[in-house]
Every structure is written in C-alpha cells, then in structure tokens.
Amino acid sequence: MTLVPLPYRVVDRRAETHDTVTLVLEPAGEALNPFVPGQFAMVYAFGIGEIPVSVSRLPGGQRLAHTVRAVGAVSRALCGLPAGAAVGVRGPFGTNWDPAVARGQDLLIIGGGIGLAPLRPLIDSVLAEPYAYGRLNVLAGARTPGDLLYRDEFPAWGRPFGAATVDRPSGDWTGRVGVVTTLLDEALFTPANTTAFVCGPEVMIRATARALIHRGVRPDRIRVSLERNMRCATGHCGHCQLGPLLLCRDGPVVRYDRAEPLLTVREL
Amino acid sequence: MALARETAFPGATRIFEEGEKADRFWIIRSGTVALDVQVPGRGRSVVETVGAGALLGWSWLCPPQQWHLGAETREPVRAWQFDAGAVRNLCAEDPVLGLALVTVVAETIGDRLRATRTRLLDLYGPQGSQASGPTP
Numbered sequence: 001m002t003l004v005p006l007p008y009r010v011v012d013r014r015a016e017t018h019d020t021v022t023l024v025l026e027p028a029g030e031a032l033n034p035f036v037p038g039q040f041a042m043v044y045a046f047g048i049g050e051i052p053v054s055v056s057r058l059p060g061g062q063r064l065a066h067t068v069r070a071v072g073a074v075s076r077a078l079c080g081l082p083a084g085a086a087v088g089v090r091g092p093f094g095t096n097w098d099p100a101v102a103r104g105q106d107l108l109i110i111g112g113g114i115g116l117a118p119l120r121p122l123i124d125s126v127l128a129e130p131y132a133y134g135r136l137n138v139l140a141g142a143r144t145p146g147d148l149l150y151r152d153e154f155p156a157w158g159r160p161f162g163a164a165t166v167d168r169p170s171g172d173w174t175g176r177v178g179v180v181t182t183l184l185d186e187a188l189f190t191p192a193n194t195t196a197f198v199c200g201p202e203v204m205i206r207a208t209a210r211a212l213i214h215r216g217v218r219p220d221r222i223r224v225s226l227e228r229n230m231r232c233a234t235g236h237c238g239h240c241q242l243g244p245l246l247l248c249r250d251g252p253v254v255r256y257d258r259a260e261p262l263l264t265v266r267e268l
Numbered sequence: 269m270a271l272a273r274e275t276a277f278p279g280a281t282r283i284f285e286e287g288e289k290a291d292r293f294w295i296i297r298s299g300t301v302a303l304d305v306q307v308p309g310r311g312r313s314v315v316e317t318v319g320a321g322a323l324l325g326w327s328w329l330c331p332p333q334q335w336h337l338g339a340e341t342r343e344p345v346r347a348w349q350f351d352a353g354a355v356r357n358l359c360a361e362d363p364v365l366g367l368a369l370v371t372v373v374a375e376t377i378g379d380r381l382r383a384t385r386t387r388l389l390d391l392y393g394p395q396g397s398q399a400s401g402p403t404p
Contacts, residue, residue: 112391112392113391143390147392167387167390174342176317176319177302177317178316178317181383182317182319182383185319185320185321186319186321200391203391204386204391207382207386
C-alpha cells in the first residue's frame with residue numbers, strides 16, 4: 001500500500017510566509033492509514049517528482065496538513081498548487097515523536113525555521129491532554145520575523161512559556177534576537193524531569209541538544225528529527241543512511257543518545 | 269554581592285552607548301535588553317537580546333573598557349548593578365575569586381561567540397534545507 005501513491009486532493013491552501021505554504025489534503029478515494037505526529041508522507045507532484053514532507057497537522061478525519069517551503073522543483077510545484085489540485089501521497093512513514101514517553105514530565109518543544117512544522121501536531125496532541133504533562137515550553141527560532149511559522153497560533157502555545165527569537169529583526173520586531181538556545185534561560189522546566197523534542201537544521205539540533213544536556217536534561221530524554229535524502233521511504237534504497245540508521249525507517253525521530261555519535265562524523 | 273545594588277530601568281531606556289566607558293555591568297533579574305550597533309544610514313540595528321539571569325556587559329573586563337555595543341531595555345528591567353572598578357579590585361586582591369569570576373564571564377563570552385558563529389551560518393535559509401522535516 002505505501003509503495004503506490006494514492007490520489008489526494010488539495011482542499012485548503014494557506015500561505016504561511018513568503019515561501020512557505022500549508023496544504024490540507026483529503027483522499028480522493030482510498031485513504032492512507034492514519035498518521036501520528038512526527039511521521040512523514042511522500043508527496044508526489046504529478047509530472048515533477050515526489051518529496052518527503054512531515055505532517056504539520058492532523059486536522060481530523062482522513063485529512064493531512066503539510067507545510068512546504070519552496071526550495072526545489074517539487075516543493076515549488078507543491079507550493080503553487082491551488083485548492084482542488086490533485087497530488088499523490090504515500091505513507092505513513094517513519095518513527096514518531098511518541099509523546100507518551102513525556103507523560104508527567106515538563107516538555108521542551110524547540111523548532112528552528114521550518115522545523116516547527118513537524119512539531120505542530122505534537123503541540124496539538126499535548127494541548128489536547130494538558131493534565132497529562134508538566135509544563136509546556138514552545139521555543140521557536142527563525143531567520144526573520146517574516147519567516148516565523150504559525151504566528152497566530154503562538155499565543156495559545158505560550159502557556160506557561162513560549163517565545164520566538166529571530167536572527168535578523170525587522171524594524172517592528174519587539175521580540176527576542178539571537179539563537180533559539182538563548183530562550184532556554186527563561187523556559188520553565190526541571191531538567192531532571194524534562195523531555196525535549198527538537199527539529200530544525202542539524203547544526204541547530206546539535207547546539208540545542210548540547211545546551212539541554214549542559215542544563216541537566218538526559219540525552220535519552222531528547223528526541224530529534226533528522227533529515228537526509230529520502231527517496232524510497234521504505235528502508236531499501238539507502239539514500240537516507242546515517243551510519244547504522246536508515247532515517248526513512250529508523251527516523252526521522254531519533255533519540256539523541258543514539259544520534260549524537262553519528263552527527264559529528266564526517267563520513268559514515 | 270556586597271558590591272551589587274538593585275536597580276531598575278523603565279522600558280525603552282538606553283543603558284549604555286557604543287564607545288562609552290564601560291564602568292559598570294549588570295545581572296538581569298527580569299525583563300529583556302536589546303544589544304545594538306549603530307549602522308550609518310540605517311540607524312540602530314539589534315544584534316541580540318538578553319534576558320533574565322544573563323550578564324549584561326563584559327567590556328568592562330578587558331581594555332579598552334569601552335562598550336562594543338549599545339543597550340536598550342525592551343521592557344521594564346530589574347537588575348543587580350556592579351561597579352566594574354570595585355569588582356576588578358576585588359579580583360586583584362583575591363585571585364581565587366578573580367579566576368572564578370573571569371571563568372563565568374568567559375563562559376558568557378564563549379556562549380555569545382558560539383551563538384554568533386551559528387547565526388553566521390544562516391541556518392534557517394532555504395539553501396540546502398528541507399521542505400518540512402525530512403529532505404525534499
């Protein structure tokens with residue numbers, strides 16, 4: 001089933017930033033199996049190609065939301081699709097955030113750039129069960145204020161603590177300026193009782209994980225979502241290999257104590 | 269802490285200016301301070317913000333003891349203010365304390381250097397990045 005794309009239709013399209021669009025997809029016939037936060041789909045723009053894209057929301061029913069940044073031919077084509085357009089989708093693929101491991105604990109959800117997108121379904125699931133977890137901290141970093149995703153949703157995420165920081169502020173930006181790890185100084189968490197979920201550029205992931213460990217968060221309590229060149233999404237082609245891991249199958253979500261030794265090796 | 273005194277700044281207050289003598293420093297207790305640099309023709313450009321628990325100012329430690337950046341409160345700020353000369357004198361009298369203090373300041377400088385280098389990589393840009401999560 002997952003090897004053959006199923007036809008889906010774009011039922012909603014929302015421009016998030018100048019180069020980033022959220023598409024809501026609905027099956028045009030048979031539906032894929034349900035996704036869970038952290039997993040990804042291979043989304044096929046007909047005649048151009050397919051790319052892996054994490055779910056950025058699970059809107060209910062059989063719908064899927066994907067937030068896509070236009071960076072290549074396929075992602076540009078997907079970003080340009082109007083409502084009603086058809087795409088092919090296969091999935092669900094990969095490991096998930098597994099929020100159950102964080103029950104009863106403080107949460108740090110840290111996204112850099114478009115990395116906030118795969119974290120949004122996790123935030124949704126945590127907010128749906130607020131008494132199952134400790135304190136929720138959502139920290140986001142972006143290049144500029146205009147690149148921040150989901151700004152209108154952020155106020156609802158900021159309880160008890162949420163903050164965004166940018167590298168390059170514009171004139172009207174009154175928020176924080178600097179790397180996302182600087183927000184850890186103000187986040188509300190007890191390191192020994194915290195689980196962290198981190199997604200973003202790999203250098204940001206490493207810097208964030210090191211900052212968390214320095215503060216006392218256990219490496220096995222840090223979950224990171226890693227990206228590699230995923231092609232088949234079934235663990236056969238090897239394009240997404242990271243040492244012993246095939247990230248389309250063993251990832252994208254990986255425990256940091258497992259990923260860390262692999263992330264600083266020049267060649268594997 | 270005997271050398272510290274509590275101080276408070278309203279929002280939008282200039283605490284120090286680039287090039288001025290760096291004769292004090294602060295530990296921020298609450299609020300946020302923006303560090304900026306004057307860019308000819310473009311006014312002040314914010315390069316970083318620092319918040320609660322952070323050291324505000326390290327230029328007092330090393331010659332020429334002039335601020336490299338300007339600082340302005342983003343919101344009301346409460347802080348411990350220290351007289352830099354008195355702290356330097358204390359460090360000279362007590363090398364153990366001096367080493368501990370310099371280590372803390374060096375850690376702050378190192379953190380900011382690493383953060384600056386990371387930002388120079390322009391990590392969040394579209395080049396070589398992903399559509400969302402896994403690579404496109």
